[in-house]
Amino acid sequence: MRNLSLLFSLALAVLLFAPQQTMAQQGQSVRIVKGKKVTLRADADHALSYIWFRDGQPIHGAHDKRIIVTEGGKYTVIALGEECHSDLSDFVEVIVDPQGEDVQVDLEIRNLPDRSEMLVSKEFNYQLLLLNNSSSTATDVVVTFELPDQLKYVGLVHGEMAGINYNAQTNELTWYLPKLDGGEAISQWIKVKGQGPGYAVTTASVKSRQQDTNPADNIAQSTVEIVTLFVPNVFTPNGDGVNDVFKIAGLEAFKSNKLIIFNRFGNEVYRSLNYQNNWSGEGLNEGTYFYYLEVEDWTGVIHRDKGHVLLMRAEIRN
Numbered sequence: 237m238r239n240l241s242l243l244f245s246l247a248l249a250v251l252l253f254a255p256q257q258t259m260a261q262q263g264q265s266v267r268i269v270k271g272k273k274v275t276l277r278a279d280a281d282h283a284l285s286y287i288w289f290r291d292g293q294p295i296h297g298a299h300d301k302r303i304i305v306t307e308g309g310k311y312t313v314i315a316l317g318e319e320c321h322s323d324l325s326d327f328v329e330v331i332v333d334p335q336g337e338d339v340q341v342d343l344e345i346r347n348l349p350d351r352s353e354m355l356v357s358k359e360f361n362y363q364l365l366l367l368n369n370s371s372s373t374a375t376d377v378v379v380t381f382e383l384p385d386q387l388k389y390v391g392l393v394h395g396e397m398a399g400i401n402y403n404a405q406t407n408e409l410t411w412y413l414p415k416l417d418g419g420e421a422i423s424q425w426i427k428v429k430g431q432g433p434g435y436a437v438t439t440a441s442v443k444s445r446q447q448d449t450n451p452a453d454n455i456a457q458s459t460v461e462i463v464t465l466f467v468p469n470v471f472t473p474n475g476d477g478v479n480d481v482f483k484i485a486g487l488e489a490f491k492s493n494k495l496i497i498f499n500r501f502g503n504e505v506y507r508s509l510n511y512q513n514n515w516s517g518e519g520l521n522e523g524t525y526f527y528y529l530e531v532e533d534w535t536g537v538i539h540r541d542k543g544h545v546l547l548m549r550a551e552i553r554n
Contacts, residue, residue: 265329265330266328266330267333268330269332272306273305276303276304276305277301278301278313278315279301280301282317283301283322284318285300285315286300286301286314286315287313287314288313289314289324290307290309291309308329308332309329309330310329311327311328312325333375340372340446341368341370341372341418342368342369342370342453343366343368343369343377343444343448344369344442345366345442345453345455345456346364346366346456347439347456348364349361349363350363350535350537351460351537352460352533352534352535353461353490353533354462355464355465355539356430356433356462356463356464356465359390359429362381363424363425364440365422365423366379366416366423368419370418370419371418371419372418373416374444376414376445377414377442378413378443379424379441380409380439380440381408381409381411381438381439381440382439383409383438384407384436384437386430386431386436386462387431387436387460389407389409389426389427389428390429392426393426409426411424430462431462434461436461437459439456440456461489464486465489465539467484467545468482468483468545469544470545470548471546471547472548472549481513481514482513482517482527484511490534490539491534492510493509493531494509495508496527497525497526498526499520500523500526505520521547522548524546525544525546526543527545528542
């Protein structure tokens with residue numbers, strides 16, 4: 237008597253969020269909601285019938301290659317041929333979740349940037365705050381964080397974590413939690429970088445296996461203005477009406493600013509609070525000067541920049 241070769245597989249017919257099929261190999265497990273079902277399928281060469289077992293006991297009348305399962309347990313199968321049979325397969329465990337679709341939760345997601353304005357190429361953070369405002373446990377919780385073109389994902393503030401994945405093609409972050417107990421709150425900090433001017437609108441959303449009693453707070457958007465602040469490296473105060481002052485583009489987007497100019501010896505030669513783009517270098521020699529710039533955004537965060545600028549007076553011709 238020869239044994240049949242047996243391929244044992246499982247198809248999950250009831251899924252969490254989308255109609256698709258999931259295959260489980262021997263020795264694996266699948267979880268279903270109470271009241272739902274899965275189909276187990278056994279494939280064996282030359283098999284004429286099958287004997288199915290649940291927790292080691294034969295299942296009455298289960299002799300086809302497929303059986304429909306609604307009860308939890310460890311399922312195995314033997315394939316029968318004319319004069320042979322297969323070995324007992326490895327098990328596939330079906331776990332029935334007693335918390336069915338009648339259980340309701342109230343998940344809330346908050347999308348909290350740490351500032352309302354940011355310079356292009358500068359990094360800042362978002363806090364994703366997830367709350368379960370109900371007394372029931374939410375399972376298979378998925379948070380999605382969508383980034384616009386103006387922002388580039390840098391990483392997690394506290395290092396990479398299991399369950400968090402970034403898709404560079406969609407510029408989207410997903411955060412998976414097996415469960416979130418009633419009354420529990422958890423947060424994650426995301427680091428991003430501005431990569432283009434404009435209003436960057438991010439969208440955070442959350443869903444779980446259970447029905448949500450207040451879907452309005454399952455989505456949260458926030459807006460951060462990404463600003464280009466351009467500091468020139470040369471200006472020519474020669475009276476021709478072109479480039480006669482040290483003009484910093486983008487200052488008007490900030491609440492306040494401070495500008496200090498130093499000569500090459502480190503001596504302060506100019507200072508202005510709330511600079512109005514009007515320094516012409518009057519009374520100073522041509523040459524390289526050094527600037528220190530502070531700008532305060534509308535959330536009170538101070539941004540600092542420093543560099544050099546060449547003051548050059550061309551000859552004025554009558």
